[in-house]
Each structure stands twice: as C-alpha cells, then as structure tokens.
Amino acid sequence: MRPKTARLGGVLAAGVALTLGLAACGDGGTEATPAEGGSSAAAPGTIKLGFMGDLTGANAGIVIPPRNGAKLVINEYNKTNPAVKIELVEYDSQADPSKAVALAQQAIKTDKIVGLIGPAFSGESAQVAPVLEEAKLPSVSASATNAALSANGWKYWHRVLPSDNVQGPGIGDFIATGLAAKHVFVIDDKSEYGKPLADAVKSALEAKSVKLTTDSLDPTESDFSSVVNKVAAAKPDAIFFGGYYAAGGNLLKQLRDKGVKDAKFLSGDGSLDKGLIDGAGAANAEGALVGCPCYIATPDVTDAKVKAFADSYKAAYSADPAIYAAEGYDAATVFVEAIKAGNTTAEKINEFIATVDFAGVSKQVKFEANGEVSAKDIYIYQVKDGAIGLLGKANEAKLG
C-alpha cells in the first residue's frame, strides 16, 4: 500500500511540477523583458538591478510586499533625476530553485544586472548564491532566514534580517521572560523550517529550566485532535507551534474548540499571515502571538522615518506595508546608496556594501563579514481585533 501511494504521490508531484514548469516557462519570456523599451541593453545612464522571488505562486503573498518596498525606493531615487538611473528587472522564480538558477544565469548574461534583491526564500537562495558568487554579483535578500546560508563563506551574499538561529532563542526568551510561562508545549510540523525553529525555541526554554512537553504533526492533515488531546491533558501555560500559517490556523482553532483557552498560542514568521486568523477564526485567533525577525510598520507607528515609509507605501499600493515590505525597502536602499556613491559595477557595489552603515526602515543596516546583518532584533506581533499588530521587540515586549 505504501509504495502504491508513494507512487501516486510521485505521479501527482510530477504533474504539478510539469504544470508549474510550463506556466513558469510561459512567464519567463515576458518577465525577462524590461518594463520599458524592451531592449536588453541598458540605456546610457541606466543600470539594472534584479528582484527575484515567488511573484505568482502559492507564497506570493510574502514576496510581493518586499518587491513593492524595493520598487518604492527605486522610484523615489529615479525621481530625483540622478546621473545614473536604476531599472528594476523582476524574476519570478515561483520559489523553484532550478527555475531560480536559470533566471539568475539570464540576469547575469543577458540582462547584465549589477545587483540582485533576493532570492526571497532559503531554498532558492542556497542554489542561486553559488552562481552569483562565481559571477561576482552582489545580492541582498529581504526574507531568506535559513541559518545555514551564511556558513558557506560567500563574499557576495547578504541578507537584511537575522536568521532562524536568532529567531528561535528570541521567541524562547520572550516565552520564558515576557510571558513568564512555567510549562510550554512545543509542536513542530517536521518541515525544514518548522523543526529547527521549534528545536531552537526548545533549547532556549530548557536553558531557562521551563518544563517542556512536545509533539509533532503532519501539516497536510486536517485533524489534529491527537495533538490537541495531548495539549489538553498537559495543561501548559503556553503553546509554541513551529510551522506555517495554514496548519497553524487549524491547530489553533481545534485547540480553542477543545477548551484549551488560557494557554497562550505562539508561532514564528511562517505563521505571520492573515491566513492564521482566517484559518482559526477571528475569535479563536484573538491574542495569538507571532514572532518574526521582520519589522512591519503598523499604522500607529510614531518613528518619523518609518511613518514616512508607511505613508508613501500606502500611497503607492493603497495597502499598509505587509510582511518584509520594510526589509525589501532596506535591501534596495543598500544598492541605491552604493550607486549614489558613484559605484556602478558589481565589484565596486559589493565593496561598498561591506562598508554600509545607515538607518534603514526596519533597522540599522550594517553587514558582518559573512553577509549577516548586525542588528539581531526579533519582534513579537499579536492578533488584536482580527488584525496582526506589533507588540514590541522580543526582549522587551510585555502583554498589555
């Protein structure tokens, strides 16, 4: 039975991959064509930057905001009539690493970009970074958080937000200190993202001698009652779920329906999406806490720089800045600063990136030698009245 189902799964996967591949090929032709003109050679006085990520697939919801953020900076810069204008070329990788590599080749050889914002996700980043390294082309990702990426000795790779190695302990400390939880139930979805994150939270809690109970779930299932019954029997003060919002929302609903009402529900950046609230229902999601290495400007923000960003973002896209929008803005700003300083070749820009140190929207932007950003802040968000709002930095946040 198992092999038969596995084979069926394989057939399905192949079918899906084929469909995606075809769709992606269809897009590739138009995507590569620059928005204005259509010639691949840059007009005199114009240089090209790339943006790569899943712009049309299942996860586009967390890639479009950083793309919008990046566009915003570049438009602002071009409006000042500089000697060298910037053109942003979009590469829709659909989060498929092999497609991303092909697009990177195209960006290097045909479009001759001088820098890449992205790739958006960790999987594609791992494949694309070596290609960019060989071409000596700098990249700054606004959303790839896998911890292992910075351990490859890459000289041209950067990211503008801290890794999962920072996120897990940050959330763990918040649970132990901010929430003062004595007994925590940690659940993971066994994915490449969810398990390491849950493990990092576990070790942070263990270090503070918080009592732990654990279980794992299969996110493709709809019924999490066995997990829920364990939580109900354990009666923890807080529950942490390492996984994505689709399963997170269902889990949260089933927990609250089973009468697990007092335990705080927490999750990581994979659950920082309105889908968490839609899945759980507004009443069940109320009060849920989500940690993220990202900074989302909420409408009530007071900082002048962030407010200016939020206002112009809203004016341009008639929506509040969503996840990674500020990081996308900062990643593009890195390149704009480099070009402003008169660096127009990839090599020069990369040298400049090593020295940048400016106040971005999301944080002070300054890179370490391995490409990691120096600022290590983790933020905690809370669901309030059916919307996700910022509670504060993980090491300072307190429940109101």
Add this chain to the structure above:
Amino acid sequence: MLNDFINQFWPATIDGLAFGSIYALIALGYTMVYGVLRLINFAHSEVFMIGTFGAMLVPFVFGINSPLTGIALVGVVVAMILAGMLASAGTAIALERIAYRPLRKRGASRLAALISAIGASIFLQELFALLVIPEVFNRPEQGRIQMALPRLMERSELFSIFGHPVRIDQIFVILAAIGMMIALDALVNRSKIGRGIRATAQNPEAAVLMGVDINRIVRMTFLIGGGMAGVAGALYLISYENTHYFVGFLFGIKAFTAAVLGGIGNLRGALVGGITLGLVENYGAIFFGSDWKHVISFTILVLVLMFRPTGILGESLQQARA
C-alpha cells in the same frame, strides 16, 4: 505513558469515532465500486473533494458568515449535505461515463482503468485549483490556498464523559454517518436496485442473463458511492471548517485503507474499517506521538491482512445476503 493513555482515552475515542465515520463514508464508495467492477476508483478521493466544495457553495451563495440557530441552522446543514451529495454523485457519474465506461466497453484491462482513474484524479484537482476555486468562489490566484468556512454551528458542550467534554458537532457527525450507513445497508439488502447490485457483484454474466441492466447498475453504484462521499464532504466541512483542492489525497488513501481493513467489497466492513482506523490512529498517537499516526495505521493494516487476508469482516458484497 499508561497514565497519558488513561487521561486521553475518552477524548481520543470521541475524536476517533467522528473522524472514523468520515473515513467510513468515503470507504463505501471504494468498496461498492470494487464489489461491482473489481476496480479501485482512485479518483474517488476527488469525488470527496468536490463534495466539500459543493457543500461550501451553500453558505457562500447565501453569504452566511455568522453562527446560526434553530430552523435556519437545520436548513443550512441539510442544504449543505444535499449540495455535497449532488456535487459528488454528479462527479462520480461523470467519471464513470467519461473515464471508465468507454474503457469497459472496449474490454480494456483493469490496469488501463486504474491509469484512467489517476489521470482523472489529477485533472479534477488541477481543474479546481486553476479554474473552479478562482472563478466560482471568486478567489483569484488563491486556487491552491485553503478556503475557510465561517462558523455555522456553535460548538457547545453537549455532555461530558468522565470530565471530558463532548461537543454537539462531534455527536452530529457520528450520528449522521451511522444514519447514512443504516439507510445504505437497507437499500442494498432490501430494494430492487440493491438486489441488482448484489447480483452484478456476484456474477455479472448471470446477472445480465437474468435481465439486470448492468450499465444502469454500475451507474447506480457510482451514484450511491458518490453520494456517500458527498455526505462525508459536507460533514468534514462542518466539523473542520476548511477545505482545499488537495484535501482528497490523504482522505482517499485512508478511506481506501479502511475499505481494505474492513474487507474490500463489504459494506459493513467499510464502517468497521473506518471506525477502527480512526480509533487506532488516535490511540497510537497517544503512545508514539502524533507524527507516527500514519505508520501506526499502516502497521495495523499489514498485521490484520497477515492474519485475515480478506480484512476484518472478510465476506464481500457478492456473498452478502439480505
């Protein structure tokens, strides 16, 4: 460990019964089609998926987004079950007509029908992801993202067993499923159609000689099996309040497992298999962790088949007597 089991025994039992009932309803479709045609209808998982969306259509069309009570609640739930049945039964009949009958007429091998079933399954999934969900449910570019149903039935506690609350929606699912089973059992064992189905299952050639319209019987088999999957789809939607284009995959495998576990071709076996699977999964998860659920259920399946190769009840549709 044993302490955990004692603590979680009752909630696990209730959840296992509710989920197992849904498995059982889907398993009926596998078992009936197998009994009559000796064909594993792998596209049956998509019949279930379409049932969930058929049921979803009712609150969607009427724009219901807050819990209902009284007559309105009963009306909407009944309408959802009927819509689910209609969507699923229609799909099942169309499948039989388009994907199986042409092959059967030309005397194609069972393997060809199996491939046809897998092809139809992928086709239906992609049709929903690319066209139906974006267009009909007005969710452009969200065809692959799960769709939530607003809460229709308040989840009030009905009673409690040894301090463990039992909710009204759980009892509703179990009772509705068992009710459908009893009705189906009576239909197959008492009615003329049922006699035709049993005759065809027993010996198709002899049934034709006795004047049974075999195409009609096959169509009825798909219709009834599809209708049961539609009920399962509506009950699933009401209790889990979400669905997506891929929801049938895991359910299809589990329900097929339940059918084999109970004895494929045997209607009561589907009920026994479904409930057993639901319970075993939940009990096993208490000991080994929830991520071991699938391992446990398939281990049980292998063990049962080692000692009872024809499944728990064994006896198949053709030998069943009224």
